[in-house]
Structure formats: C-alpha cells, structure tokens
Amino acid sequence: xxxxxxxxxxxxxxxxxxxxxxxxxxxxxxxxxxxxxxxxxxxxxxxxxxxxxxxxxxxxxxxxxxxxxxxxxxxxxxxxxxxxxxxxxxxxxxxxxxxxxxxxxxxxxxxxxxxxxxxxxxxxxxxxxxxxxxxxxxxxxxxxxxxxxxxxxxxxxxxxxxxxxxxxxxxxxxxxxxxxxxxxxxxxxxxxxxxxxxxxxxxxxxxxxxxxxxxxxxxxxxxxxxxxxxxxxxxxxxxxxxxxxxxxxxxxxxxxxxxxxxxxxxxxxxxxxxxxxxxxxxxxxxxxxxxxxxxxxxxxxxxxxxxxxxxxxxxxxxxxxxxxxxxxxxx
Amino acid sequence: xxxxxxxxxxxxxxxxxxxxxxxxxxxxxxxxxxxxxxxxxxxxxxxxxxxxxxxxxxxxxxxxxxxxxxxxxxxxxxxxxxxxxxxxxxxxxxxxxxxxxxxxxxxxxxxxxxxxxxxxxxxxxxxxxxxxxxxxxxxxxxxxxxxxxxxxxxxxxxxxxxxxxxxxxxxxxxxxxxxxxxxxxxxxxxxxxxxxxxxxxxxxxxxxxxxxxxxxxxxxxxxxxxxxxxxxxxxxxxxxxxxxxxxxxxxxxxxxxxxxxxxxxxxxxxxxxxxxxxxxxxxxxxxxxxxxxxxxxxxxxxxxxxxxxxxxxxxxxxxxxxx
Numbered sequence: 114x115x116x117x118x119x120x121x122x123x124x125x126x127x128x129x130x131x132x133x134x135x136x137x138x139x140x141x142x143x144x145x146x147x148x149x150x151x152x153x154x155x156x157x158x159x160x161x162x163x164x165x166x167x168x169x170x171x172x173x174x175x176x177x178x179x180x181x182x183x184x185x186x187x188x189x190x191x192x193x194x195x196x197x198x199x200x201x202x203x204x205x206x207x208x209x210x211x212x213x214x215x216x217x218x219x220x221x222x223x224x225x226x227x228x229x230x231x232x233x234x235x236x237x238x239x240x241x242x243x244x245x246x247x248x249x250x251x252x253x254x255x256x257x258x259x260x261x262x263x264x265x266x267x268x269x270x271x272x273x274x275x276x277x278x279x280x281x282x283x284x285x286x287x288x289x290x291x292x293x294x295x296x297x298x299x300x301x302x303x304x305x306x307x308x309x310x311x312x313x314x315x316x317x318x319x320x321x322x323x324x325x326x327x328x329x330x331x332x333x334x335x336x337x338x339x340x341x342x343x344x345x346x347x348x349x350x351x352x353x354x355x356x357x358x359x360x361x362x363x364x365x366x367x368x369x370x371x372x373x374x375x376x377x378x379x380x381x382x383x384x385x386x387x388x389x390x391x392x393x394x395x396x397x398x399x400x401x402x403x404x405x406x407x408x409x410x411x412x413x414x415x416x417x418x419x420x421x422x423x424x425x426x427x428x429x430x431x432x433x434x435x436x437x438x439x440x441x442x443x444x
Numbered sequence: 445x446x447x448x449x450x451x452x453x454x455x456x457x458x459x460x461x462x463x464x465x466x467x468x469x470x471x472x473x474x475x476x477x478x479x480x481x482x483x484x485x486x487x488x489x490x491x492x493x494x495x496x497x498x499x500x501x502x503x504x505x506x507x508x509x510x511x512x513x514x515x516x517x518x519x520x521x522x523x524x525x526x527x528x529x530x531x532x533x534x535x536x537x538x539x540x541x542x543x544x545x546x547x548x549x550x551x552x553x554x555x556x557x558x559x560x561x562x563x564x565x566x567x568x569x570x571x572x573x574x575x576x577x578x579x580x581x582x583x584x585x586x587x588x589x590x591x592x593x594x595x596x597x598x599x600x601x602x603x604x605x606x607x608x609x610x611x612x613x614x615x616x617x618x619x620x621x622x623x624x625x626x627x628x629x630x631x632x633x634x635x636x637x638x639x640x641x642x643x644x645x646x647x648x649x650x651x652x653x654x655x656x657x658x659x660x661x662x663x664x665x666x667x668x669x670x671x672x673x674x675x676x677x678x679x680x681x682x683x684x685x686x687x688x689x690x691x692x693x694x695x696x697x698x699x700x701x702x703x704x705x706x707x708x709x710x711x712x713x714x715x716x717x718x719x720x721x722x723x724x725x726x727x728x729x730x731x732x733x734x735x736x737x738x739x740x741x742x743x744x745x746x747x748x749x750x751x752x753x754x755x756x757x758x759x760x761x762x763x764x765x766x767x
Contacts, residue, residue: 140575167575173605178564178598185568185582188553189503191575193568208595212558213565221546222537223759225553257760281762360761 119303121293124267125157125232128274129194131306133165139278140168140186143179143196143232147171154198155234155294176202180209180231187229187283188217194278200235200287201244203252214283215258229284230277236289236331236381237429243417246290248330248382253285254359254391260312261358263287265333267301272310273356280312287358289331315362317369319344321351324443325369327392328379329355332411332430336379339436350439358388363395370396374405375442379435384412406442411435446657450496451721452730454653457492458709459727460734461512464521467738468511468528469688477529479542482509483684489708490615490650490678491516493657494583497664498551503569503582505554505562508543509682513585518550521737525745533748537755559620560590563599563612570608570667581667583611589620591634600641603673611663612675615650617682622694635677643673650678651708653715680708 119127132139141158145151150171152159162169172179176197183193197203203210214227237246250261262277262284264270270288277284292298310316318333319340328336333354340350351369355361370376376396378389389410396408411430419425446454465485471477484491487509495516498504506513514524519535527534528542535547543557553569556562566584573580590596591614603610614634618625631637638645644666648659656678663674681703685692692700716722722730757764 140571170606173598173601175598175602177595178567178602181561181564181595181599182568182571182602185505185554185565185570186572187568188565189569189572191572208558208561209564213554213556213561217546217554218762219759220536220540220544221548221759222535222539224536224546224548226762260761 117303118300119267119271120298120300121267121270121288122155122157124270125274125288126159128271128278129158129161132194132275132278133161133168136192136279138190139192139194141194141196142170142172142182144172144174144198146196153196157232158196176205177209180206180214183229184209184213184217184227187214187227188225192228192278194230194232197231197233199245200233200249201247203233203249210259210283211256215256218282219258226281227283228281231283231285232274232288233285234288234290234293236291237413237418237425238291239295240420240422240425241290242420246418248380250287250358251382251387254388258282260284260360261287262312262356263289263330263358264356265330265354268304268308269310269316269356271304272308273312276309276312284312287330292331310356312357313360313362314356315365316354316356317351317365318354319350319352321349321373323349323373324375324377324439325351325353325366325373326377326379326435326439327353327355327366329358330381332379332381332435335432336435339432339439343436343439348439348443361392366392367396367399370400371403374403376408377411377435377438377442378408379411379430379438381430382412383415384410385415387412409438409442411438445654446496448721451716453496454492454657455713455716455722455727456730456734457495457516458488458712459731460521460737461488461491461515462709463731463734463738464511464515467742469684472688479528481542481688482686483682483688484509484512486683486703486708487512487615487617487650487680489653489712490613490656490680493653493660494585494613497657497660498581498583501551502580503551503553503573505556505566505569505582505584506545506552507555507559507562507586507590508557509587510545510555510585511542514545514547514552514555517552519545519547519552521741522744523547525741526748529745530750531745531748532751533744538751539755539759560586560593560595562586563590564595564602566610566612567599567603567606567608570603570610571606573609574606579668581609581611581664583613583664585613585615587620588614588616588618588625588629588634590614591637592620592628600638600643600673600675604641604643607670607672609667609670610673611660611667612673613660614675614677615680616677617680619682619686619695621686624694633677635675638675643675645675645677647677647679650680651706653712
C-alpha cells in the first residue's frame, strides 16, 4: 500500500490521464484546457493535449457550445469529459445539460445514452462572491437522468472521477475550489493505479451509534473534526459521506438512522430547497415513527454568496453549526 | 443537375411528406388522433433535397418541425406514426413523441423541441466523425427563429474554429412562431451571417428543388472533403402556421394564398413531366405507392400497443436507480 501524498488537483489530473490512456473514446474539451492555452485555468489538464493531441481541446468561452458538443459527441459514442470552469456557468449550459444530456436516453427509448462528464469547480471561502462560488447540486438533483458527484479526499476524487467518466449516464463532478486550490487543500493518500470508487455508494467515514451525520464534499472534513472531538466526550457519531450526491445511497443512510434514531444533514449549499431537504425528507418518510428527534439540516443562509470575508464566513456553515446541530438532536 | 433516379426519388419523398402531413391533419381534425402537430406542408422540397444529398450513414439533427426531415432521412413510416401516436412500437417506444424522434438506424440522432439547440449538438456529432475520420457529415436543420438564439452563434463559431464537417441548414419559413422575419432580424438574409464566423453561407430558394439540391450538394461536399462547416439558408413557407389549429392571424391571407398558389410540390411534379423525367402515369404510381405506405403506417400505429407502464422507470439511467 502506497503512502505517497496526492493533492486534489493531482487526483483529478491522474484520473483524466488514466481515462485517456485506457480508452480511445475518452475526449476532453473546455476553456483553456489545451497546453497552448495554459493547460486549464486551474492546471488540472496540464500536459494532456501535448500527449493526446486532438482528443484534448480548448474551446471558445462558449458554454452552450461546449455542452452541446459534449452531448453530440456522447450520442455519437464518445465519452466526453468537459470542463465548465465554474459551477455558476452551468446556468449558461443548462438547456444542453438538462433538456438534452439528461433526457436523451429516455426520450430516444434507450437508443442514445449520453455518457458525458462535466468537471466543474465551485465553493465559497475564497472571496469570489456571488457568481463564482455557488454550490448548485440541488438544481441537478431535481433532474431525472443525471448524477451529481463530489469528493471529500483526493483518493475518492480520483476514483469517483474515473467512475463518472466510465459511467453511461451524464455526470457532474464538482471540484471544490477550496479543496483544490485553497489553504485547506491538504494532500491525502494516493490511491493505487486503477482505483475506482463506485457511484451511488456512500462511505461510512466514522461508525457510531448515537447520531448519524450525512454530508459530502468539503463539509465532510469539517464534520470529521467535530465528530472526533465529540467522540472524546463519549458521543458516538456515525458520519456518512454521500460521495454521489444524487441519486444518493438511501440504503446506507436509512440503515444508519434506523440504528441511531437521530440525524443531521450538512452541506455548504443554501439550506432552502437543498439536497438536505431531500435526504431529511426521505428519512422522515421511512423512519418517522422511530426517530427520537426530527432531522436537522445545516446549510448556508438564504443569501447570494457575499464578497466580504466577514460576511462570507458568516454565510458558510462551519464546524460550530455542525456541532450545535448534533448537540440539538442528541439533547 | 441530379440524375434521373435522384430527381424521381426527390418526388417520392415530397409526395410522401405531403401526404403524411395531410393525413395527420385530417385525422386530427376528425378527432381520430390527437397531438400537437407542427405542420411541414410547404417545406417538402428542401427536406427531399437534403434526403437525397446525405448518405445513409450521415448524421441528422432536426427539430420539433421535423417530420419532413425524418422521412427524408429514411425513418420507417410505421415507426414514425407509432411514435407520433405514443405507441410502444414507435422509434422511441412512445417515450419521445413528435418533438423527439431519434432513429439511429437511419441516422436521425437527435430531434430537439428547443429552438436552436440542435446546432450545438451537431458540432459534437461532427467532432466525433472528425476524430474517427469516418467521412460522415452531420446536417442540422432549424428555422429562422432559431438564428436569434445564442446557441446558433456559438455553434457557428465553434464549428469554424474546429473546422467541423457540419452543414447548418436553416429552413426559413418566414415566421418564428408567430413573429415575421422582418420583425426580429436586421440582416436581409441569414445566409450572410455566416461571414461573421468565417464560413461560407448562401441563401437559396428552398422551394426550387434544383437550386436547393445544388446548394446542399455543394455544402455537403465542402464539409465531407474536410473544408469545414457551411451554412445554407433555404427560403420556404409553412402553409398551416406554427401548429395545426394556429389561427394565423399574424400573417396576411394574400401572402399565404400566394404561397399556396405557388405550392412547390405540384410545381416540381409538373416540371418533371415537362422535362420528360417522369410521365404522369409514373408520378401517379408514386403518389399511390406513398399513399399505401401511409395507409400501412397508420394501421400499424393504430393497432400497436401503448407502452408498458414499466417503461416509466426504464431508460432514465443506464441501470435503474431508486425513484
């Protein structure tokens, strides 16, 4: 077992390289992705166009064209991996992703699967304000036919991104800006070559018996800190990292809450109509009579992401809120 | 000038499309079937010319007003009718409907119900052909209204930037839904917009079979030979409004009557006889054969079963996930 450290950027880069190497139908394009345009705005695709030529291309700043070309290429049998630089820009590509990528398998009666992957970066905490930071996974969770995935550690990032690329459905893989490029971007352990993490399967990060915390992405890291501290007090928290945000692993979540009778759902996105509402609702629907307390949600305030560092920190759900929610459901 | 079999094949397609549209409208009017129909009557010629110009394995992306394109590309009439009627035997098992015909075996890859969206998808299909060097051309059809949406402009720009083998075919029927071309476009033609993106563009009479055939052949050859994308604007007219039942209060009766008086299908039929490419008897036989094909398609569709309710959960994802 290797203990070589790997950053999130290296993890995504390794997944892309591995996918290009093992499958000639894998192609990549997006703004600035090729080496003569910088190898990607965050450098994730650096070196790939030099090695793989026409299969890795830069595009104009043209999100509809990028997503549309990905849809067409996927319908023709390729596995396009496109970069939409920031998740807010998915708004520009929405028609192609929602009306076409996510629905063409169904609308064609199964004739045209759309095995494309969108890599997109986002996340607050970088003072990038309201149009460069939103977590918008709930938008896509509401659409039948697509999958939304994110990782809380580099090994998962590599394994999940590879699984997205080789999945036969359209996937959005969210690369959290802080984890990829911020001060919180601590390396994790590098996985062995060929490592894959299956989609639709949550990871039980910490086993526990008093309360279940369901989260994903960067908030898993915050939650680990809280959970480990509470363990010292004798509170046994089961922490679940969804990995695939939608469709989520209901079975793992429900089995855990059936055991603990208490649950908190934590995410960075705005709490209102967020993924937490769906997870919480499913728990209530299935386990209402067994719950010791109603499920609590921790998420961002109903506000655009603010610019001021002070406001931004107040906007973001953080360890104290997670801890408060856990204490509230276990009180 | 196309050879005689091609000229005759174009007529076969035109009469099939024309009669198909007539049958849909008569059956809807009689209450025998019901769906939102986007009539193609008046636009048969451009589709027929496209049908004989594309290879069977070329890709086509069309749109909600796309029945003529689908027929011209070779979709089986029975499966087409069954899909329009939402039956299990339709091209898409009744799950897509008239606005979402996909028929891989005839190369109809995507039919979009969103104005202009096909243009950017066509680029992706063409990109796949470029990488594979399979010699395919992708054609995408859309109306004049679609040229106002951003996707159209992004599509032309990327197609030229990547030098993709794609033919953009605008069927300009003079109305974007209910708004006349002159009220939303500031250039005299759409064809000239190609120059803004550095690709060739032409505007031709899409109701003149020889003119549109010639233009499409040039465009398809251009794309197939690796010289990149091409924009063709085919001037045409829709006889029955945006949807069947459209009161058409936004267009003048004289304009519409003049267009119908100049109906391109009988015009072409007459031309074939005059030039000796077909006899009246041969053309009657083609009309009758098309009618029989449609009779069979209608019967097949009407007698086909509805989709199984289990289909609701199938084809949503590759493998079923919890609803």
